[in-house]
Amino acid sequence: MGRTVAIETLKLAKAFGDVKAIEHLSFQVWEGEIFGLLGPNGAGKSTTLRILLTLLRPTAGHATVFGHDVVQEPDRVRRLIGYVPQERAIDRFLTGREHLLLLGSLYHLPKDETLRRIREILKLVDLEDRADHLAKTYSGGMKRKLDLACGLLPNPKVLFLDEPTLGLDVQSRLRIWDYIRRLKERGITVVMTTNYLDEADHLCDRLAIIDGGRIMALGSPAELKAGLGGDVVSLTVGAADMDRVESLAKSLKAVPSIRAISTKPSGIDIRVESPEKALPAILDAANQQACRLEFIEYHRPRLEDVFIAQTGHAIREEFPSGE
């Protein structure tokens, strides 16, 4: 295929004292793709990113960015990357433009080049009219835009984004997705972390599902879903019969065409080879357990189903609606 490797990690590990943040992490990112690290809080996503950014030394293993080792040649790596941190790493007492001017000097750009890039980037992220206001007057979304602008200033070959849309409203999220796709069109390799399944699904060309510091699955969203095979039947159980969910799940285990069962607060997800064959058996079982079903649907596997199948749990706690 002849694709260029942008990033490669080999058995990467990082421990903080006895906390093993990541372990045995090996993956490759191709040049020009959007690569996602998908995982719940504390999975080790930011830690992985920090190692690639040369901010943390791994306790074991290797990582390279365009062939440069992050430990041996940190300066070479730093010249290739841009970073959009998870926290809004913004100086409240500087204006947006002053942030970018500062970074221009830290990347040793000539003044006119810095000014040219600032003009272009401010337009791209749509922050021109607020560029000369202090950052402390910015809304959350504007701070995120400034973050993104800072990441783009060095004109990086690889842009690292740590949870780029965390806590943003729907419109801002969609707009950020749009920016990220535009970066890809310009040939920038994007490595991002997220704990939003839809974000990983819609935006990433390939992704690594990580949980507890380990890679549980790796591939394009389509591959991951196809790899699961079959369809998912989702049962929503009536509120009165919640206590029967466990026994229903147990009795379903015996049904031959069922591949996997996972319970959630509102009901049961069942992975089946073909819904036509499994459905009568499922309904029978529910009848026998006198478990009233409120709602039944089936769908092709979603990324959520992949996540549950690979890690054994949902990416976020699901809270049953209070009744």
Add this chain to the structure above:
Amino acid sequence: MARAQELAMRDYVQEVSALTMRWVHRLRREKFSMLFTLVQPMLFWLIFFGSLFQRAANSEVMQAPNYMSFLAAGVVVMTVLNNGLSGGVDLLFDKENGFLERLLATPIHRSSVIISRFIFVMTITSLQILVILTVAYFFGVHPATGLLGIAVVLLIGMLFGIGLTALSMAMAFTVKSHGDFFSVLGFLSLPLIFLSSALVPLSAMPTWMSMLARFNPMTWTIDAVRPLILSGWSQALPRIGMVVMLLLVFDALCLYGSTRAFRRAIG
């Protein structure tokens, strides 16, 4: 090779000046705090404390024409102490809110962030010392060694300030939270002032206090600055020689500590 070094030097100057200007921008934005936390407290000490104890202080014991002229050296060095000890706090905030990571992900020399802070703190401190000495002048405190003496005061202040700022940075990179930082700061600064020759000469202290005060770098520094203001070169020179040696050792220790703390903090 020389060309490469020249380029590296140019890059270094560019990044250090940009980082230093960042502190200047911030200071300009915080005019209010600039006035009230930087300038006012020290003048307060000088003017009110100086006038308050004018009659109570015995000029025989002080070995000075009046208390304010005795106190001037103390206030100058207290300024160095306060600025130095709090010099690391902005880096602590940078560390806590992730700005430091953003800086360290750029291809700058690791020392630039720290050097910029030294330059800024030393410059601000020197300006404050000049303000204090000017105000003291109007109250009749005329430095015995003149302008050259004032230049030497600034140099000694910097020598002491570098070590203090380094100590403060070491603390900033070591503590778990800025709450801890401020507790340690509060715990350190008053004893350092009272157990020194800032307010009264050692000869006027209870023995146990003067014993402790003798090991306080504040005392060394003040005892070199004071003759520059009060008596003249012949008394000042031997003390200056002494304090420069001591402070160089002090600075070396503090810089070693802060470098280690910095290395550990940035992995």
